[in-house]
Amino acid sequence: MGYALRDEHYYTYADYCTWPEDVRYELIDGAAFMMAPAPSVNHQTMAFEIGRQIRNLLEGHPGRVLLAPVDVLLARDDSANDDAVDTVVQPDALVVCDPHKVTQRGIRGAPDWVLEVISPASASHDQIIKLAAYERAGVREYWLIHPTDRVLTIYRYDGNAYGRPQIVALVGETPIDVLPGGERSMGTYRGQAFGGLNTAISDGGKVKSAAMNQITIALSKGRIFEETLPLLAAAGIVPAEDPEKSRKLIIGTNRDDVRVVIVRASDVPTYVQYGAADMGIAGKDVLIEHGGAGLYQPLDLNIAKCRMCVAAPAGFDYAAAVRRGARLRIATKYITTAREHFAAKGVHVDLIKLYGSMELAPLAGLAEAIVDLVSSGSTLKANNLVEVEEIMNISSRLVVNQASLKMKREVLQPVIDAIGGAIQ
Numbered sequence: 001m002g003y004a005l006r007d008e009h010y011y012t013y014a015d016y017c018t019w020p021e022d023v024r025y026e027l028i029d030g031a032a033f034m035m036a037p038a039p040s041v042n043h044q045t046m047a048f049e050i051g052r053q054i055r056n057l058l059e060g061h062p063g064r065v066l067l068a069p070v071d072v073l074l075a076r077d078d079s080a081n082d083d084a085v086d087t088v089v090q091p092d093a094l095v096v097c098d099p100h101k102v103t104q105r106g107i108r109g110a111p112d113w114v115l116e117v118i119s120p121a122s123a124s125h126d127q128i129i130k131l132a133a134y135e136r137a138g139v140r141e142y143w144l145i146h147p148t149d150r151v152l153t154i155y156r157y158d159g160n161a162y163g164r165p166q167i168v169a170l171v172g173e174t175p176i177d178v179l180p181g182g183e184r185s186m187g188t189y190r191g192q193a194f195g196g197l198n199t200a201i202s203d204g205g206k207v208k209s210a211a212m213n214q215i216t217i218a219l220s221k222g223r224i225f226e227e228t229l230p231l232l233a234a235a236g237i238v239p240a241e242d243p244e245k246s247r248k249l250i251i252g253t254n255r256d257d258v259r260v261v262i263v264r265a266s267d268v269p270t271y272v273q274y275g276a277a278d279m280g281i282a283g284k285d286v287l288i289e290h291g292g293a294g295l296y297q298p299l300d301l302n303i304a305k306c307r308m309c310v311a312a313p314a315g316f317d318y319a320a321a322v323r324r325g326a327r328l329r330i331a332t333k334y335i336t337t338a339r340e341h342f343a344a345k346g347v348h349v350d351l352i353k354l355y356g357s358m359e360l361a362p363l364a365g366l367a368e369a370i371v372d373l374v375s376s377g378s379t380l381k382a383n384n385l386v387e388v389e390e391i392m393n394i395s396s397r398l399v400v401n402q403a404s405l406k407m408k409r410e411v412l413q414p415v416i417d418a419i420g421g422a423i424q
């Protein structure tokens with residue numbers, strides 16, 4: 001959890017210890033973030049349940065499980081005095097194996113495992129600011145849980161940095177690599193413990209990201225990034241790097257108060273929904289599949305234009321099959337769109353979810369037809385497929401986090417207006 005900056009001062013643990021106990025803060029690199037009031041019941045239930053399972057797995061081992069609030073001091077040097085420690089966090093749950101790190105006032109040094117359960121108010125703080133602090137401190141495993149999506153993101157420290165995270169659904173068993181008692185022999189955390197739990201977030205938490213005057217824009221690489229550049233430029237925003245050339249996922253811009261995060265095209269709405277990004281640009285295809293919850297969609301940007309269509313092998317008489325009332329197997333990445341389209345036409349289909357190369361499915365005998373995006377049609381042609389039905393035109397839209405728009409309107413509205421004015 002964690003939120004608005006207290007002010008612009010640089011603080012240390014020595015200052016922190018003098019603050020009243022009724023307001024909770026976290027210190028990150030000397031910046032004090034005020035934490036929201038108590039998290040929701042679901043949030044606490046989830047943190048407790050995971051902590052409980054891990055405690056059971058640790059039975060007979062030296063590790064200790066602790067739940068928030070516990071101060072974790074992440075000094076650059078473990079012997080640092082209180083006034084040299086400028087990072088103090090309170091993870092939702094943690095495991096610490098080295099007993100020397102445990103003091104009565106808190107944990108000194110990196111825990112072995114840390115859990116944060118994301119709430120709308122803490123998303124960007126947990127996913128960006130605390131992630132960087134845990135990585136720098138060398139926390140071996142960082143678990144981030146998205147309770148509404150029931151997705152768990154695991155960052156593992158390779159001795160130097162966190163690589164790409166592993167993303168798993170909160171079902172089945174998830175191995176925990178850092179528990180003591182052998183290299184990979186650890187325990188497994190059982191995600192289905194949440195089967196009966198309503199994990200919808202009911203915080204009503206306000207989105208206050210680290211700094212109220214900072215904005216984060218979520219973009220995907222490739223055509224969306226390229227076609228967005230002129231629109232951003234019209235708003236006076238120029239990214240400092242090209243994501244195709246740099247491997248950075250967080251890119252600064254010419255404006256100190258604006259940064260860009262590079263995410264998978266289909267993840268853009270999720271980042272914006274949770275407030276990890278204040279705004280983003282996503283295709284209509286992606287927005288339909290996401291559902292649009294929590295998103296304000298003020299502008300159709302008229303970029304990344306293409307169409308969603310049904311395509312089938314050149315020799316397959318699709319129209320005749322439909323007339324006969326045949327049951328068709330359709331492979332697609334766009335399950336929601338496809339379901340609605342065929343339901344409206346009264347065509348019986350079995351939908352097969354794919355994540356890429358839809359055009360292969362009919363050739364390999366997986367499906368009779370596909371639902372996919374087409375622009376020039378050359379990919380279809382190269383695979384001997386023909387477009388047999390157009391479903392809809394697609395273009396990309398600006399999406400804005402509804403809470404950000406309220407809280408940061410002064411910074412966001414001029415950007416939205418300038419982008420709106422530059423649409424071709």
Ligand code: ATP
Nearest residue numbers: 222223264265283284285286304305306373374375
């Ligand atoms: P990933 O490559 O990460 O799996 P993706 O394939 O969905 O994601 P892109 O191919 O970069 O990502 O597409 C991003 C967006 O661009 C899509 O969501 C869609 O709105 C649009 N798009 C996709 N294909 C085309 C196309 N052929 N022409 C124009 N726009 C397209």
Ligand code: MG
Nearest residue numbers: 222265356357
């Ligand atoms: Mg792609």
